[in-house]
Amino acid sequence: MSHGKNFSRRDFIKISSIFLAGSAAMTTATGHAFSGADDKVGDEGSRVVYSFCEHCFWRCGIAAHVRDGKVYKITGSEHHPLSQGKLCPRGTGGTGLLYDPDRLAHPLIRETKGGRQFYRKASWDEAISLVAEKLWNIKEENGPGALAMLNHGYGVSFFKNMLSQIGVNKIAKPSYDLCCGPARQASVLTYGYPSDTPEGFDIKNSKYMMFFGTHFGENMHNTAVQEISDGIRNGAKIVVFDPRFSTLAGKAEHWLPIRPGTDIAMMQGLMHVLITENLYDKSFVEAHTVGFAELRDSVMEMTPEKAAEITEIPADAIRTIAREYAYHAPAAFVHSGRRTNWYGDALQRIRAIHILNALVGNFWMPGGVVAFKKFPLVQPPAAHEHPAYEKEAYSKYPFFPQDEPSNTITSHEIIEDTIAGKIKGLLIYGVNLPETMTLGRDKAIEAMKKAEFVVAVDVLPAEVTGYADVVLPECTYLERYDDLDNGRAFRTPFVALRQPAVPPMYDSRPGNEIAKMITEKWGIHGAFPPSVEKGLDRKLRLVGSSLEEIKKKGVLVMPETDLYRKPGEPLNLKTPSGKVELASAQLKAAGFDAVPKYAPQPEAPAGFYRMLTGRKPMLTFGRTANNRFLGDLATAKENEVWVSDRIAEKHSLQNGEYVRLKNQNGVVSEFPVKVKVTQRIRTDAVYMVHGFGHSSAKLTWAYKRGASHNQLISRTDIDPAMGGVGFQNNFVTFIKEAQA
Amino acid sequence: MVIDTRVCVACSACVYACKQENNVPEGYCRDWVVQETGGEYPKLTMENRSERCQHCDNAPCVTYCPTRASHYAEDGTVQINRSICTGCKACLAACPYDARFVNPEGFADKCSLCQHRIKQGLETACVSICPTGSLNLVDFNNIDQKTKQLLSGKVVYRQKEHAGTEPNLRWISASNKPGA
Numbered sequence: 036m037s038h039g040k041n042f043s044r045r046d047f048i049k050i051s052s053i054f055l056a057g058s059a060a061m062t063t064a065t066g067h068a069f070s071g072a073d074d075k076v077g078d079e080g081s082r083v084v085y086s087f088c089e090h091c092f093w094r095c096g097i098a099a100h101v102r103d104g105k106v107y108k109i110t111g112s113e114h115h116p117l118s119q120g121k122l123c124p125r126g127t128g129g130t131g132l133l134y135d136p137d138r139l140a141h142p143l144i145r146e147t148k149g150g151r152q153f154y155r156k157a158s159w160d161e162a163i164s165l166v167a168e169k170l171w172n173i174k175e176e177n178g179p180g181a182l183a184m185l186n187h188g189y190g191v192s193f194f195k196n197m198l199s200q201i202g203v204n205k206i207a208k209p210s211y212d213l214c215c216g217p218a219r220q221a222s223v224l225t226y227g228y229p230s231d232t233p234e235g236f237d238i239k240n241s242k243y244m245m246f247f248g249t250h251f252g253e254n255m256h257n258t259a260v261q262e263i264s265d266g267i268r269n270g271a272k273i274v275v276f277d278p279r280f281s282t283l284a285g286k287a288e289h290w291l292p293i294r295p296g297t298d299i300a301m302m303q304g305l306m307h308v309l310i311t312e313n314l315y316d317k318s319f320v321e322a323h324t325v326g327f328a329e330l331r332d333s334v335m336e337m338t339p340e341k342a343a344e345i346t347e348i349p350a351d352a353i354r355t356i357a358r359e360y361a362y363h364a365p366a367a368f369v370h371s372g373r374r375t376n377w378y379g380d381a382l383q384r385i386r387a388i389h390i391l392n393a394l395v396g397n398f399w400m401p402g403g404v405v406a407f408k409k410f411p412l413v414q415p416p417a418a419h420e421h422p423a424y425e426k427e428a429y430s431k432y433p434f435f436p437q438d439e440p441s442n443t444i445t446s447h448e449i450i451e452d453t454i455a456g457k458i459k460g461l462l463i464y465g466v467n468l469p470e471t472m473t474l475g476r477d478k479a480i481e482a483m484k485k486a487e488f489v490v491a492v493d494v495l496p497a498e499v500t501g502y503a504d505v506v507l508p509e510c511t512y513l514e515r516y517d518d519l520d521n522g523r524a525f526r527t528p529f530v531a532l533r534q535p536a537v538p539p540m541y542d543s544r545p546g547n548e549i550a551k552m553i554t555e556k557w558g559i560h561g562a563f564p565p566s567v568e569k570g571l572d573r574k575l576r577l578v579g580s581s582l583e584e585i586k587k588k589g590v591l592v593m594p595e596t597d598l599y600r601k602p603g604e605p606l607n608l609k610t611p612s613g614k615v616e617l618a619s620a621q622l623k624a625a626g627f628d629a630v631p632k633y634a635p636q637p638e639a640p641a642g643f644y645r646m647l648t649g650r651k652p653m654l655t656f657g658r659t660a661n662n663r664f665l666g667d668l669a670t671a672k673e674n675e676v677w678v679s680d681r682i683a684e685k686h687s688l689q690n691g692e693y694v695r696l697k698n699q700n701g702v703v704s705e706f707p708v709k710v711k712v713t714q715r716i717r718t719d720a721v722y723m724v725h726g727f728g729h730s731s732a733k734l735t736w737a738y739k740r741g742a743s744h745n746q747l748i749s750r751t752d753i754d755p756a757m758g759g760v761g762f763q764n765n766f767v768t769f770i771k772e773a774q775a
Numbered sequence: 776m777v778i779d780t781r782v783c784v785a786c787s788a789c790v791y792a793c794k795q796e797n798n799v800p801e802g803y804c805r806d807w808v809v810q811e812t813g814g815e816y817p818k819l820t821m822e823n824r825s826e827r828c829q830h831c832d833n834a835p836c837v838t839y840c841p842t843r844a845s846h847y848a849e850d851g852t853v854q855i856n857r858s859i860c861t862g863c864k865a866c867l868a869a870c871p872y873d874a875r876f877v878n879p880e881g882f883a884d885k886c887s888l889c890q891h892r893i894k895q896g897l898e899t900a901c902v903s904i905c906p907t908g909s910l911n912l913v914d915f916n917n918i919d920q921k922t923k924q925l926l927s928g929k930v931v932y933r934q935k936e937h938a939g940t941e942p943n944l945r946w947i948s949a950s951n952k953p954g955a
Contacts, residue, residue, distance in 0.1 A: 076797060077891045108795045110904060121906040127791040252784030257906050264782035264907035270953045280812070282784050285821025288953065292817050652786035667794070667801055668787055670808075679816075714816040 045484050046152050047501040048145065050733050054156055055496060056138040056541050075102070084536040085112050085589025087520055089189060089512035090125035090132075091655045092210065093117060093232060094520055095257045096589055097126055099513060099536035106130050106513055106536050111257075114588040116527045117233070123255035124653035124665060131664030132494065132511050133540070137735050139496055139508035140541035154506070159544065159552070166505050167556030169488040171201070173460040179203045179423050181459045183449045186441070188465035189533065190509065192518040193550035193563070194492070195441060198462070200559045202423020205458070207446035211436075212760045213472045214374045216445075217381030220434050220757040221371070224382075224619050225389040226398075227609035229436070231407060231524040236368050237598065238262035241402035243363035245274040245356070247298050247388070249372030252282035255652045256373070258525070272363070274356055276301060276348075278647060279677065279722050280715035289356060292717050295645050295763065296378055296636035297346040301353070302369075302387035303633055304342025306334045308357035309394050316364065316396025323606050324393055326618025326629065333630045345633065364395035366402025374649075378636050379752030379761035382434065386619070387631035393615045399600035407524035408596045413577045432758030433625045445758040446473050447751075453482035460488045464546070465509075467497040467657040472725070472762055475748040492549060495661055496733035508543040515545030516567045519574055528593040530578075532571070532585045627756050636764060640699055643766035644682065645720040648744050656726030660737040674727040674741035675711040678769075682721075683712040686769050696723075696742055696767040700749035705730055707772055708742035721767060776888075776902075776912055777925060778824055780949040783909035785810045785823035789901035793827075796889065796900035803876050805886045806901055822949035825901065825910060828853060828874040828886035829934070829942035836866035836875065836883075845883070851916075851943075852890065857882045871938045915943060 081102040088095045096115020100108040109129045111122030118126075142162035143154040157165075173181050179202040184194060186208060195206060211219070215230070222230040238244065239262040251259055267273070267286060275284040276293045284290040293301060309315045310331050320327050339350035346353075360367050369391045375381045389404075397403025428437045429444040436442065446466075450473060452458040461483065468479040483489050483502035491503035500506045509515075517533040539545065551563040564570030572582035580591055600606065610616050623629040639645055653671045654660070665671055676696060678688060688694065693707035706728050716722055728743030752761040785808040793799060793806050806827035813820045830852045836845045837853060844860035847853060860882035867875045867883065878884040889899035897903070902910040913922045930948040 074798065077895075110792070110900075111906075120903065121908075122788065122792075122904050123786055123906055124788050124791040127788065127795055127904065130795070252786065255784075255786050255788075255906065260784060260786075260906045261908070264909070267782050267953065268779075268908075272953050280816075280819050280821070282810070282821070282823065285812070285819075285823070285949075286781070286784075290817065290819070652784065652788075653791070663801075664794075665791070668790060668804070670787070713812075714814075714819060715812060 045145070045489070045502060045504070047480075048152055048154055049731070050143065050154055050496045050500060050506070052733065054139070054141050054143055054154065055733065056136050056140045081107070084534060085114065085587070086513070086533050086536065087115065087531045087589065088126045088129065090129065090658050091256075093256050093258070094189065094523060094531070095122060095126055096531060097122065097129065099129070101536050104537060106133055112589055114592070115531060115590050116525050116529050116592060117258045117523060119261065121257060121261060123257050123260075125255065125655055125659055126257075128653070128659065128662050128665040129511075129513055131662035132659075133513050133537070135495065135661060135663070137495055137661055137733060138541065139493060139500070139506060139543065141508060142542070143506040145504045159542070162505050162507060163549070163552045163556055166490050166507070167553050169490075169504070170460055170462070170553070171557055173488060174201050174203065177459055180205060180425060180429075181457070182462070183207065183444070183453070183458045183460070184462040184464060185209060185446055185449060185466045185468065186464040189520065190512070190515070190517045190546035191441065191464050193547045194462060194464055196562060197550040197554045199421055200554050200562045201557065202421050204421070204424050204427070204440070204443050205429055205449070206441060207444050207449050208442045209446040209466055209471045209473050211442050212445050212447055212758065213376050213762070216757055216759045217375045217754060218371045218373070218385050220436065221382050221385035221389060223436070224434065224621060225386055225393070225610070225616050228406060230371060233258050233407065233523070233525060234371055234373070235405050235407055236370055237402050237405045239265040239269075241266055241271050241366050241368055243272050243274070243360055243367035245276070245360065245367075245369040246283060247276045247369070247372060248377070249370060250277070250281040250283055250649050252286075253652055254373060254650045272359070278717045278720045281649075289352065291348045291352060291356075294345070294347040294717070295647065295720050297633065299380065299384050299387055299631050300337060300342050300345040300633035301348065302384070302391055302631065303334045303337035304339050304346070304353045305357045305360070305391060306330070306387075306394060307337045307342070308339060308354050309361055309391075310334060312358070314358060314361035315394040319396030319398065320394065323398065324615040324617050325612045326616060329618035330390065330630045333632060337633070361395055364403070365397040365400035367395060368392055368397055368403050376754065376759040376761050377763045379754045379759070380634065381759055381761065382754050382757045383628065383631040390617050390631070393617060398606070398615060399598065401599055405598040407526060407598070408528045409524045410521040410528040410530040410591070410593060411578070412519060412521040412530055412574065430758050432754070432756065434622075434757040447753065447760055448758070450474050450478050450482040453486050454478065456485065459486060461486045461490070463489065463491045463499055463503070465493060467499045469498040470657055470726070470729070470743060470745045472745055472748060473760060474751055476743070476746050492546065494543070496731060497657060498729065498731045501731060507549055508541070509546050509549065510539035510543040513537065514539040514543070516547060516571060519571060526598070527595050529590050530585075531590045534586060534589070622756065625756070639719060639766040643699055643768045645763060646698070646744070646747060646765045646767050647720050647722045647763060648725045649722065651724050654724070654726060660726050660729055661734040663736050666736055672740065673709060674724040675709045676742070677711045677713050677716045677722040679716050679718045680712050680714055681718050683710065688712065688769060693772050695770040695772065696747060697770055698747045698749055699766045702747055702749055703770060704728065704742040705746060706739050706742050710769075776910060776943065777922060777931075777945050777947065779909045779911065779925070779947040780822045780824045781947060781951055782907040783808070783823040783825060784907060786906065788904050788906060789825045789910060792900040792904035793886070796892075797887070799884075800879055803878070803884070805884065820950070824946055826872070827901075827944070828888075829872055829940065829944040830888060831943065832941035833939055835869035835871065835938075835940060839865045839869040841865060848890065850893070852888045854887060854890065855883055855885065871935045871940060872942070
């Protein structure tokens with residue numbers, strides 16, 4: 036095997052279609068080729084397999100309906116607390132992934148002949164041998180710190196175990212950097228425990244819910260959407276701060292089209308009113324918080340008039356909302372949202388949200404902030420038990436988590452360290468790196484080209500697979516067991532099973548087998564149970580159940596827990612003070628602001644508009660981009676750039692016309708995007724859904740549909756405290772198609 | 776059916792569930808969602824709603840069907856007998872709600888109100904999947920307490936009542952204030 040150094044500069048390879056599932060799937064009934072549907076109506080002759088979804092991180096329970104060896108329908112599991120029989124489109128659309136004709140069908144190995152790089156089909160044994168040898172050699176020559184894994188998805192636990200066998204624990208979840216990291220760490224700093232999924236808000240019992248930017252309904256977080264609906268039916272009022280009239284804003288009593296990047300000023304303004312008008316919960320603040328005086332002093336100058344000037348929301352509206360919020364408290368909250376990293380100041384912004392909650396005394400109160408519990412499963416040994424680990428976390432950021440074995444470094448540090456040559460081997464599990472908002476597309480590609488060895492484990496020929504030395508085709512979540520899921524906290528703690536509804540198609544294999552094969556090639560035996568089923572059964576027997584039992588309903592559910600605090604009881608939080616920390620001595624000691632303070636963000640250059648992003652309810656970025664079943668609706672086929680009617684007039688843009696976008700660094704979108712002229716957005720911003728504009732021609736559905744948001748990220752703002760990546764300081768203008 | 780637009784988020788779960796349940800061909804759907812915005816910035820309003828065949832009591836599609844393929848079933852729903860449908864499209868032209876399409880296999884197609892599921896005592900695919908609980912299956916000849924409560928004190932409308940079709944879908948308007 037003479038790979039290695041030859042490939043330190045690697046080119047993108049278009050995977051030949053003969054290695055993809057292609058023609059096999061096309062032979063199913065005309066018209067239903069990608070949906071899994073057969074010609075029968077009704078459920079006669081079928082069986083139901085309960086599992087959980089992988090189309091987003093929420094991990095709802097699903098019921099896969101199987102007949103004649105095919106999944107013909109997926110509905111919400113009636114047993115699973117997060118779905119309660121209901122399901123969002125993406126859950127139903129699992130069949131579109133399972134029967135995607137573009138699926139990776141065989142292991143692939145990069146070869147060079149006559150200066151040309153290409154992939155050739157390999158046997159599993161050959162591909163696994165090569166991966167095992169390359170990873171081992173890099174570890175031997177450079178130490179375990181020269182290997183790293185980027186991961187997204189629930190099948191990763193087996194690869195983590197595999198890497199831990201040789202002392203590698205440099206593992207990053209890009210979702211920490213760009214999505215939930217700030218919320219997690221802000222919760223740790225303020226309450227002493229990390230935030231969870233579903234987020235800790237007692238939505239269904241709330242009377243007044245405030246949202247900053249988060250767009251429930253467009254992000255179909257099933258349980259949260261169910262509870263918001265319950266709230267609306269029960270008469271709850273919704274307040275939405277968003278530069279865009281989102282679907283959630285459409286349900287709001289007050290929609291405040293806030294100037295992007297000024298949220299902290301708004302939050303300080305609300306705190307100012309709560310404090311100066313004596314609307315805050317004095318007894319809670321005195322008994323259960325620290326740092327009130329410092330907080331009070333810090334918001335004194337942020338009068339509603341000053342906040343109005345910054346945020347472009349009238350001072351009267353700020354006063355009204357603060358008063359209404361206090362009136363409905365404690366059954367009122369400000370939601371911390373999801374995909375919280377916008378400007379590199381998200382840790383402080385989410386801290387400001389937690390402070391707004393604490394001020395009205397809604398902590399662990401009905402309709403306020405709550406801490407859902409997890410099912411107490413016996414956990415595997417912690418990461419630091421391996422002697423070769425240098426440390427538990429490798430991130431240089433002071434408030435990066437030290438307690439999360441699946442996330443020990445930021446993904447942008449992995450990209451930077453790979454470009455710098457410190458990391459030489461990359462295992463990329465389920466992350467389409469060129470389209471993941473980490474440091475933008477160019478840096479991701481640079482890192483993959485620089486690495487000595489890249490192995491990608493994936494289901495589809497996403498862009499990332501074109502940069503790998505070896506591509507290992509994993510089967511989909513509907514064809515495999517994964518680890519038990521007790522990672523979700525909710526009203527009724529639960530543990531859920533992922534089990535195969537059908538056997539793996541083509542020459543794809545489950546992650547648990549792939550990881551075990553590599554580990555055994557290293558000569559390490561016994562790291563994995565004899566079979567994945569036996570391993571799951573063993574874990575379940577420790578809690579008095581069994582694999583056989585959990586297979587029936589896909590979930591074990593505990594009774595509802597008490598979420599609310601009792602009068603007079605101390606909170607005993609795991610913060611340094613044991614209380615809710617309005618001002619954080621930890622942040623101050625590390626040289627950061629102890630209380631959140633607004634700082635202005637850069638302005639758009641003339642003729643440019645701030646690029647905002649979000650979701651469509653039927654899509655989850657890369658996971659669903661190539662899903663023909665989900666893509667079938669007109670609203671799902673492409674992304675659009677939302678442009679204010681006033682801005683459209685200025686640039687002579689017509690609704691429905693196609694333009695290319697150009698960012699402040701001169702990057703022009705590879706593909707044109709449709710203009711949506713609308714009143715639903717401010718004049719200083721445009722909006723486009725992330726996850727479109729794919730450049731891999733082997734994603735035959737996603738290819739060239741819409742424009743890539745990721746491609747237009749040239750500037751990132753890293754949160755100096757927790758290491759998250761903000762990317763909303765990118766600005767675009769329009770290039771008419773004829774001029775492009 | 777009573778459709779509560781106060782909670783609908785136009786996610787299209789109902790559309791995909793229907794497509795899967797009823798083997799609706801690619802490129803077609805039997806139900807669909809509408810997101811309607813009104814007003815002037817920044818005073819905007821929005822209504823999201825799921826729409827489908829209204830199973831009218833006085834259905835023009837039945838009246839104008841030359842072969843009697845479109846007919847009233849015993850339970851009052853409007854159904855299509857595929858074996859005698861010629862795909863002539865008279866019903867498509869007659870329907871004021873644009874609820875029908877011609878299936879590529881040559882017959883008129885539309886929402887059956889999941890007749891096969893109702894017969895088994897199940898709810899329709901769209902109703903049973905809806906995460907917001909916006910869709911409520913209701914027998915208007917026999918309105919239960921829960922439905923009375925749902926409708927009570929709220930602005931509820933039917934579409935194109937002037938057409939005299941006596942439609943059986945009712946929408947709770949998004950204009951209802953919280954707690955109405």
